[in-house]
Amino acid sequence: MKKYNPSQIESKWQKKWRKDKLYNPDMDRAGKPYYVLMMFPYPSAEGLHVGNMYPFTGTDIYSRFKRMQGFDVFEPIGLDGFGIHSENYALKVNEHPFEVSKRTEKRFYAQLTAIGNAFDWTRTVETYKSNYYKWTQWLFLQMYKKGLVYKKKASVNWCPADRTVLADEQVISGICERCGAAVEKKELEQWFFKITDYADRLLNNLDHIDWSEKIKIAQRNWIGRKEGINITYKVEGNPEKITVFTTRPDTNYGATFIVIAPEYPQALSFIKPENLEDTKQYIKVSKNKSSKDRIAEGREKTGVFTGSYALNELTGYKMSIWISDFVLMEFGTGAVVGVPGHDKRDFEFAQKFSLEVKRVVVGRDGDSSKITKVEQVQEEEGTMVNSEFLNGLDIHEATVKIMDFMEEKGWGKRVTTYHLRDWLISRQRYWGPPIPIIYCEKCGTVPVAEENLPVELPYIKDFRPKGTGKSPLASDDNFVNTKCPKCSGSAKRETDVSDTFLDSAWYFLRYPSTEFDNKPFDDSRTKSWLPVDMYIGGAEHSVLHLLYARFVTMVLKDMGKINFEEPFEKFRAHGLIIKEGAKMSKSKGNVINPDEYIKRYGSDTLRVYLMFMGPFSEGGDFRDASIGGIFKFLNRVWQMTDLADDAEQTGEELKIAHKTIKKVGNDIENLRFNTAISSLMEFLNFIFKQKRASKMTVKILLLLLAPFAPHITEEMWLSIREKYSIHKQSWPKIDSKYLEEVQINVVIQVNGKVRDTILIEKDMKSNKEIVEKLALESENLKKFINKTKPKKVIYIPGKIINFVI
RNA sequence: GCCGGGGUGGCGGAAUGGUAGACGCGAUAGACUCAAAAUCUAUUAAUCGCAAGAUCGUGAGGGUUCGACUCCCUCCCCCGGCACCA
Numbered sequence: 001m002k003k004y005n006p007s008q009i010e011s012k013w014q015k016k017w018r019k020d021k022l023y024n025p026d027m028d029r030a031g032k033p034y035y036v037l038m039m040f041p042y043p044s045a046e047g048l049h050v051g052n053m054y055p056f057t058g059t060d061i062y063s064r065f066k067r068m069q070g071f072d073v074f075e076p077i078g079l080d081g082f083g084i085h086s087e088n089y090a091l092k093v094n095e096h097p098f099e100v101s102k103r104t105e106k107r108f109y110a111q112l113t114a115i116g117n118a119f120d121w122t123r124t125v126e127t128y129k130s131n132y133y134k135w136t137q138w139l140f141l142q143m144y145k146k147g148l149v150y151k152k153k154a155s156v157n158w159c160p161a162d163r164t165v166l167a168d169e170q171v172i173s174g175i176c177e178r179c180g181a182a183v184e185k186k187e188l189e190q191w192f193f194k195i196t197d198y199a200d201r202l203l204n205n206l207d208h209i210d211w212s213e214k215i216k217i218a219q220r221n222w223i224g225r226k227e228g229i230n231i232t233y234k235v236e237g238n239p240e241k242i243t244v245f246t247t248r249p250d251t252n253y254g255a256t257f258i259v260i261a262p263e264y265p266q267a268l269s270f271i272k273p274e275n276l277e278d279t280k281q282y283i284k285v286s287k288n289k290s291s292k293d294r295i296a297e298g299r300e301k302t303g304v305f306t307g308s309y310a311l312n313e314l315t316g317y318k319m320s321i322w323i324s325d326f327v328l329m330e331f332g333t334g335a336v337v338g339v340p341g342h343d344k345r346d347f348e349f350a351q352k353f354s355l356e357v358k359r360v361v362v363g364r365d366g367d368s369s370k371i372t373k374v375e376q377v378q379e380e381e382g383t384m385v386n387s388e389f390l391n392g393l394d395i396h397e398a399t400v401k402i403m404d405f406m407e408e409k410g411w412g413k414r415v416t417t418y419h420l421r422d423w424l425i426s427r428q429r430y431w432g433p434p435i436p437i438i439y440c441e442k443c444g445t446v447p448v449a450e451e452n453l454p455v456e457l458p459y460i461k462d463f464r465p466k467g468t469g470k471s472p473l474a475s476d477d478n479f480v481n482t483k484c485p486k487c488s489g490s491a492k493r494e495t496d497v498s499d500t501f502l503d504s505a506w507y508f509l510r511y512p513s514t515e516f517d518n519k520p521f522d523d524s525r526t527k528s529w530l531p532v533d534m535y536i537g538g539a540e541h542s543v544l545h546l547l548y549a550r551f552v553t554m555v556l557k558d559m560g561k562i563n564f565e566e567p568f569e570k571f572r573a574h575g576l577i578i579k580e581g582a583k584m585s586k587s588k589g590n591v592i593n594p595d596e597y598i599k600r601y602g603s604d605t606l607r608v609y610l611m612f613m614g615p616f617s618e619g620g621d622f623r624d625a626s627i628g629g630i631f632k633f634l635n636r637v638w639q640m641t642d643l644a645d646d647a648e649q650t651g652e653e654l655k656i657a658h659k660t661i662k663k664v665g666n667d668i669e670n671l672r673f674n675t676a677i678s679s680l681m682e683f684l685n686f687i688f689k690q691k692r693a694s695k696m697t698v699k700i701l702l703l704l705l706a707p708f709a710p711h712i713t714e715e716m717w718l719s720i721r722e723k724y725s726i727h728k729q730s731w732p733k734i735d736s737k738y739l740e741e742v743q744i745n746v747v748i749q750v751n752g753k754v755r756d757t758i759l760i761e762k763d764m765k766s767n768k769e770i771v772e773k774l775a776l777e778s779e780n781l782k783k784f785i786n787k788t789k790p791k792k793v794i795y796i797p798g799k800i801i802n803f804v805i
Numbered sequence: 806g807c808c809g810g811g812g813u814g815g816c817g818g819a820a821u822g823g824u825a826g827a828c829g830c831g832a833u834a835g836a837c838u839c840a841a842a843a844u845c846u847a848u849u850a851a852u853c854g855c856a857a858g859a860u861c862g863u864g865a866g867g868g869u870u871c872g873a874c875u876c877c878c879u880c881c882c883c884c885g886g887c888a889c890c891a
Binding site for chain 2: 172213214217218221222224226228244245246247248259301324325326327328330331332333335336337338339343344345346348349417419539540542543576581612613614615618620621623625626627628629630632633674675677678679680681682685745747748749751752753754757780783791792793794796799800802803804
């Protein structure tokens with residue numbers, strides 16, 4: 001027997017598989033299409049690290065398993081190489097993104113080949129190629145046609161380091177998601193997608209899709225649907241009224257003040273002349289504050305009094321009107337009603353400015369005293385007091401009752417608000433699809449005609465972001481100056497490019513149709529292959545990519561272009577591989593390159609090692625200390641075929657083989673690769689203990705291992721003179737008659753403590769008397785129950801007999 | 806502060822109401838070898854014991870149960886996400 005030399009066999013098989021198109025399903029005639037997808041990588045470094053390889057391996061095991069189950073599996077791959085991440089990398093290495101993308105493409109694809117995944121290499125998608133982004137622009141035009149695109153001057157998140165605007169989803173605690181710089185506010189004309197029109201559908205559909213629960217929760221929180229009421233208050237001596245949004249109108253008998261956002265449009269009309277200087281100054285300062293400044297101030301309240309009062313018609317109370325930056329213009333109505341007794345934030349504000357605090361709710365603790373400390377502020381639950389007709393009601397009942405009452409009186413109107421905002425898609429950068437819009441002096445804003453797509457991204461030498469609020473494309477006259485599609489007069493192009501998340505919001509639709517140049521996706525292909533059957537990716541995309549992709553899919557459904565509205569039937573989040581407790585990143589210097597390990601042990605060993613580290617959904621800390629154990633395991637697999645003989649399978653062999661078939665199949669289906677591997681190890685240990693095995697047993701083990709270690713199993717499959725390829729074989733069938741034990745081990749307990757075990761015949765399983773009698777013969781049991789008669793004997797058939805004394 | 810996931814041998818982890826520590830790493834002893842590596846065999850939570858076996862044990866405390874790593878309550882700690890969202 002030759003030595004196991006992975007580097008020799010692995011590249012040999014990779015070449016052969018690709019040449020034979022082993023993993024390329026027949027796109028038009030597949031009988032059981034099954035689409036497995038892992039989020040495509042973005043090249044923001046020279047190559048992949050093992051943290052990137054990890055989820056691809058798990059995805060591949062799943063897809064190979066599905067293929068063996070008889071599905072026509074489609075497992076495509078591509079690169080999300082357009083956008084700010086790749087451009088920032090180009091800036092870092094000081095090279096033009098066109099050049100960088102060529103190099104990284106080659107390198108990434110070479111690595112993705114070396115890991116041995118069953119990709120269909122004839123259908124790659126690169127978002128930065130014009131045959132792809134042409135259709136990204138087409139998608140923008142469809143949105144435009146549907147009335148879901150608008151341009152608006154808005155106060156937007158501006159990243160001073162990346163010199164571009166960011167979507168709300170890309171700002172994390174006031175920090176740019178990409179570079180970590182503090183995000184500022186800037187007034188700019190920007191393009192938006194009306195994702196808020198789909199808020200309810202995006203929320204409600206979550207109940208019916210099979211996704212990791214934590215992702216669904218994150219999306220629900222991000223959409224942030226809230227039922228409440230808009231209450232309109234009259235302002236003393238002023239025709240203007242103030243409308244506030246609240247989810248807790250039940251506490252309105254305790255309302256003592258109103259606070260409006262500094263950006264509130266009618267703010268000035270409430271300001272009395274004697275308060276003018278202070279308020280103007282406050283508004284100016286707070287408008288310039290970045291979100292980071294606001295966060296740095298913590299919960300310390302600031303604010304100014306306008307001098308005006310609003311009337312609480314329930315109580316006749318004159319509520320002072322204040323301006324404070326804790327109230328956000330973007331949420332609700334930009335004004336809140338202050339109920340300091342039952343909202344911590346309102347209480348802090350009232351304390352700071354000595355405003356009256358009224359108790360209208362008594363909580364479970366029964367405290368009905370005056371509220372003077374923040375700990376007494378009852379927010380969650382309780383019974384109404386000091387609230388006339390609401391007194392004695394539970395707060396939830398009171399909420400309904402007062403909403404009815406206010407609507408009847410014409411003081412308020414029920415509304416639903418969302419945390420979700422419209423998707424800002426303009427970027428003042430170079431490396432992205434130009435937004436296909438033309439500005440004509442006569443005709444105004446005109447979309448580029450579909451037949452004129454793509455709007456090619458020109459090669460601009462100085463692609464650096466300018467920080468002027470304009471894209472580098474604005475400096476290219478050849479690009480900017482064009483003709484109006486309507487009147488043919490001279491016109492100018494939009495120079496912003498679209499957000500990189502638009503590129504990835506529809507790529508899964510492109511894979512089955514890559515050869516069509518005249519359409520983004522083919523109808524019959526889409527019908528048979530989509531939606532994606534199994535999607536795997538990182539939880540960090542819970543509210544970015546995954547929400548946008550769902551939105552785009554819904555829009556295309558509504559336009560009749562596709563017949564489904566959820567793109568991913570099943571989604572599972574994978575865990576992260578960390579190194580020394582931190583996420584792998586170049587700046588931390590803890591990046592592990594898979595190439596070295598592949599060279600030394602082979603990709604089969606690395607694959608099995610990564611999957612054996614822990615549960616796929618959890619990830620783990622990469623320590624190469626135990627990788628040698630996996631290499632040893634595969635070496636034993638290599639030697640195993642020498643132990644094969646032509647004898648029939650023994651009863652013992654059949655038992656463990658079928659038990660393992662069941663276990664491994666279940667585990668792969670649930671992405672529990674670590675326990676699948678350990679049962680394969682047990683199976684192999686059994687064969688080595690026997691020092692022989694029937695060829696059939698060896699075959700089963702190879703088949704079960706094939707999804708995990710595709711190269712070595714292919715090699716061994718041939719060495720036992722089976723037909724190429726193991727990856728075209730069916731998953732072994734379970735015969736449940738081998739799973740039934742003839743003899744069963746029953747544990748004997750006394751008061752729940754194990755004292756002995758007995759072996760009983762299968763047929764005695766359900767006969768309590770016999771089992772009890774057999775158990776009582778145990779010497780060790782006798783020691784513990786002495787001569788006392790047990791109070792009770794509990795028998796769980798085939799498992800445990802417990803004597804209670 | 807809120808939401809989510811965790812806390813089990815020296816280490817990665819297994820067991821989701823029924824023999825805690827599967828499987829792997831590491832460690833110790835032995836075999837082979839001039840020697841080392843590789844490989845093989847045995848042992849390996851802790852304590853007591855020659856052994857049979859006993860006691861104890863899954864972050865802490867309490868509860869439910871014949872029986873709890875697993876379910877319930879209170880609390881501590883770690884990781885991730887969100888956060889002045891009315």
